[in-house]
Amino acid sequence: MANLFTGAEIVFKVLEDHGVEHIFGYPGGAVLPIYDELKNHTKIKHILVRHEQGAGHAAEGYARSSGKPGVLLVTSGPGATNAVTALTDAYMDSIPLVCITGQVPTHLIGTDAFQECDTTGITRPCTKHNWLVKDVNKLSSILNKAFEVATTGRPGPVLVDIPKDIQFKKGKYIKFKEVKKNENKSNITFNGIDNSIEQAIELIKKSSKPIFYTGGGVINSGPKATELLRELVSLTGFPITSTLQGLGAFPGDDNQFLGMLGMHGTYEANNAMHDCDLMINIGARFDDRITGKIDEFSPKSKKIHIDIDPSSINKNVSVDLAIVGDVKFVLKKLISSIKEKYPNFADSNKQGISSWWKQIELWRKKNSLGFSNSKEVIKPQYAVQRLYELTKAQDTFITTEVGQHQMWAAQHYKFNKPNRWMTSGGLGTMGYGLPAAIGVQVANPDKLVIDIAGEASVLMTMQEMSTAVQYKLPIKIFILNNEYMGMVRQWQELLHDKNYSESYTAALPDFVKLAEAYGCVGIRANKPDELDKKISEMLASNKPVIFDCVVDKTENCYPMIPSGKPHNQMLLGKQDEDDKISEEGKVLV
Amino acid sequence: MIKSAYSFATQKEKIKQHIIVVWVDNETGVLARVVGLFSGRGYNIDSLAVAEVDKKKNISRITIATSGTPQVLQQIKLQLGKLVPVHKVADFPSNKKTLMREMALLKIVASKTQLEKAKNLCKKYKYIILDKTEKSFVFEISALKKEIDDLIKKLQPLGLASASRTGVVAMTKGSEIYQQD
Ligand SMILES: Cc1ncc(C[n+]2csc(CCOP(=O)(O)OP(=O)(O)O)c2C)c(N)n1
Ligand SMILES: [Mg+2]
Numbered sequence: 075m076a077n078l079f080t081g082a083e084i085v086f087k088v089l090e091d092h093g094v095e096h097i098f099g100y101p102g103g104a105v106l107p108i109y110d111e112l113k114n115h116t117k118i119k120h121i122l123v124r125h126e127q128g129a130g131h132a133a134e135g136y137a138r139s140s141g142k143p144g145v146l147l148v149t150s151g152p153g154a155t156n157a158v159t160a161l162t163d164a165y166m167d168s169i170p171l172v173c174i175t176g177q178v179p180t181h182l183i184g185t186d187a188f189q190e191c192d193t194t195g196i197t198r199p200c201t202k203h204n205w206l207v208k209d210v211n212k213l214s215s216i217l218n219k220a221f222e223v224a225t226t227g228r229p230g231p232v233l234v235d236i237p238k239d240i241q242f243k244k245g246k247y248i249k250f251k252e253v254k255k256n257e258n259k260s261n262i263t264f265n266g267i268d269n270s271i272e273q274a275i276e277l278i279k280k281s282s283k284p285i286f287y288t289g290g291g292v293i294n295s296g297p298k299a300t301e302l303l304r305e306l307v308s309l310t311g312f313p314i315t316s317t318l319q320g321l322g323a324f325p326g327d328d329n330q331f332l333g334m335l336g337m338h339g340t341y342e343a344n345n346a347m348h349d350c351d352l353m354i355n356i357g358a359r360f361d362d363r364i365t366g367k368i369d370e371f372s373p374k375s376k377k378i379h380i381d382i383d384p385s386s387i388n389k390n391v392s393v394d395l396a397i398v399g400d401v402k403f404v405l406k407k408l409i410s411s412i413k414e415k416y417p418n419f420a421d422s423n424k425q426g427i428s429s430w431w432k433q434i435e436l437w438r439k440k441n442s443l444g445f446s447n448s449k450e451v452i453k454p455q456y457a458v459q460r461l462y463e464l465t466k467a468q469d470t471f472i473t474t475e476v477g478q479h480q481m482w483a484a485q486h487y488k489f490n491k492p493n494r495w496m497t498s499g500g501l502g503t504m505g506y507g508l509p510a511a512i513g514v515q516v517a518n519p520d521k522l523v524i525d526i527a528g529e530a531s532v533l534m535t536m537q538e539m540s541t542a543v544q545y546k547l548p549i550k551i552f553i554l555n556n557e558y559m560g561m562v563r564q565w566q567e568l569l570h571d572k573n574y575s576e577s578y579t580a581a582l583p584d585f586v587k588l589a590e591a592y593g594c595v596g597i598r599a600n601k602p603d604e605l606d607k608k609i610s611e612m613l614a615s616n617k618p619v620i621f622d623c624v625v626d627k628t629e630n631c632y633p634m635i636p637s638g639k640p641h642n643q644m645l646l647g648k649q650d651e652d653d654k655i656s657e658e659g660k661v662l663v
Numbered sequence: 664m665i666k667s668a669y670s671f672a673t674q675k676e677k678i679k680q681h682i683i684v685v686w687v688d689n690e691t692g693v694l695a696r697v698v699g700l701f702s703g704r705g706y707n708i709d710s711l712a713v714a715e716v717d718k719k720k721n722i723s724r725i726t727i728a729t730s731g732t733p734q735v736l737q738q739i740k741l742q743l744g745k746l747v748p749v750h751k752v753a754d755f756p757s758n759k760k761t762l763m764r765e766m767a768l769l770k771i772v773a774s775k776t777q778l779e780k781a782k783n784l785c786k787k788y789k790y791i792i793l794d795k796t797e798k799s800f801v802f803e804i805s806a807l808k809k810e811i812d813d814l815i816k817k818l819q820p821l822g823l824a825s826a827s828r829t830g831v832v833a834m835t836k837g838s839e840i841y842q843q844d
Binding site: 194195198199202203206219223227383384385387388389392 | 691692695696699703734737738741742744745746747
């Protein structure tokens with residue numbers, strides 16, 4: 075007869091089997107047996123957050139910066155519903171999370187018991203899969219499956235709902251055995267096309283205006299994929315652009331990199347996407363912030379799409395060649411096949427794409443990220459540039475909130491490594507960056523972690539400063555404080571006749587005093603000439619810091635593809651605004 | 664309706680009827696997952712039939728009549744394929760290669776002559792009289808959807824009091840069975 079363990083013990087045994095070192099959580103009635111068991115598992119450190127949404131985003135930051143799944147533990151009812159935003163965020167951005175929720179005892183399910191909610195029902199559309207555990211003997215296999223589902227294929231969140239009686243009950247625990255995956259058999263064909271690599275190479279060979287369009291899938295595939303991407307790009311000599319989520323997969327300061335594309339992407343990236351004759355999408359999903367007006371999207375190009383998720387293919391944009399598989403395997407094959415078939419590809423091909431590069435250089439001359447700086451007020455772009463210059467020598471991790479500051483961070487902070495950039499792209503969750511920074515700092519204790527924040531967003535999860543202080547996590551909250559929900563204000567200026575309806579925040583807290591109240595350091599910068607000194611002061615502190623960077627209140631984020639327009643009709647600055655947006659464009663989001 | 668955030672829906676592709684068959688683990692919530700996927704992503708369900716087909720392996724077969732553009736139909740299949748309890752997904756085109764049946768129970772409450780008329784109408788199809796009184800008949804009809812639609816229309820003036828219908832079930836013709844590729 076095998077040893078029997080309580081459900082709570084089984085939870086920890088499985089977490090240990092999967093090498094979990096940190097969990098983010100918040101206790102409550104329906105998870106008390108699990109919390110009681112915590113004391114017997116010193117290898118696992120619990121981080122007590124201040125709101126379950128914070129636990130979820132922290133787990134996301136942890137996962138994105140470490141490559142390991144993030145784990146959160148919350149109670150039934152409100153604990154579970156508070157985690158829903160973070161689960162949805164992770165679902166949209168393909169972040170592996172394992173969320174364990176307590177549930178009311180089995181016999182009370184369905185009776186509207188205290189703190190009961192239909193957790194698996196509520197989270198069904200925002201998880202890859204979820205389970206309500208009804209038999210303690212199945213708990214270990216369900217949890218193992220949960221880790222597998224979260225981390226394989228296109229990663230994402232899963233949830234395991236464990237009723238309180240199951241946590242007490244004794245049952246069998248089956249030790250997890252890792253199944254060795256056959257890496258070569260990664261199923262890299264689609265629709266029965268098995269010479270897709272050869273076809274891709276022929277398209278690459280023939281193209282005279284190619285572009286790589288890469289996304290978060292490269293990062294999710296792991297560091298090897300990033301190396302291979304760099305190799306492929308230098309092997310071909312092609313230009314490369316990246317989505318918001320893909321930043322860092324390719325060095326941001328490399329000459330072949332055209333910057334980010336999409337709604338607030340660079341002029342050269344968007345025009346190159348529009349005019350190219352070959353688009354090679356690697357781990358991106360043709361999302362609407364990228365494509366703009368879909369039927370004028372890159373009209374003249376052949377499109378290759380490499381993705382691990384077959385349902386991403388032809389979802390928004392029909393492609394000419396699909397290769398379904400893990401990016402690192404596909405790139406490896408692609409590179410070795412090119413080398414075999416066309417040794418010296420780059421040199422022999424230089425001629426073919428030289429006029430394309432000339433065109434790109436012309437677009438580059440527009441300097442679309444340019445802005446007119448000021449000696450009086452701090453321009454937000456300038457603040458991000460200074461932050462970059464003063465931190466680029468260190469291995470720095472950046473998270474953001476959502477809004478203009480997020481786009482300025484993406485435009486002006488240059489990333490050279492993967493897993494250094496954590497931002498809520500798919501769901502666009504204000505309040506993401508601060509708790510995410512906590513998770514990043516937990517995973518990377520000695521590294522510099524900065525949340526580039528907006529004053530409105532950061533107030534949504536500000537309570538997590540208390541978490542940062544408790545665990546001595548020296549995160550830096552760098553607020554570009556424009557007193558406005560700047561991105562909302564910008565849209566109102568462009569689309570709603572400057573009716574700034576409810577986008578100004580009156581009665582903002584004094585962020586310096588707020589920092590002091592939390593027991594961390596508050597710093598304020600008002601003028602451009604004091605910025606460097608204040609940033610250095612922030613960097614010198616070994617405590618959490620809230621940095622109130624008082625910036626121009628009316629600055630807009632450019633360039634911008636306005637609603638309903640294709641890539642080659644960007645707004646580059648204020649002077650372009652008036653004539654570019656049609657009535658039809660105004661109804662879009 | 665504008666679907667995607669800053670693009671307009673243009674280029675209307677042809678909408679086609681299809682039957683999607685899904686083999687799933689017969690576990691709690693699995694139907695909700697499948698149906699939730701359809702409603703969440705804005706796909707149509709014209710009818711639905713579900714029952715366990717393999718007790719030993721605990722497998723249920725879900726037959727969904729749906730309609731959409733070829734692109735949407737492909738999305739439906741691929742999205743269904745990603746659900747954890749789904750074993751395989753088949754797409755049965757509504758054409759000559761597919762056998763399709765719906766079943767209906769129809770209660771007529773009417774005078775004797777009306778009941779006879781109703782019976783004559785049913786004769787065109789495979790029917791059984793399951794229950795019979797002076798004033799009423801209950802017919803069991805098994806036919807194609809369109810045929811049952813027609814019959815119901817014709818029976819209405821003859822005293823159709825209640826109709827209960829299943830969703831369509833489907834099977835391929837010949838000796839082949841559907842294999843997941
Ligand atoms: C939870 C949530 N609510 C509302 C929005 C809509 N929204 C997008 S950006 C934004 C304004 C953000 O303001 P702030 O954080 O100050 O950033 P700024 O644009 O000023 O840099 C709002 C309200 C959102 N993205 N998330
Ligand atoms: Mg703001």
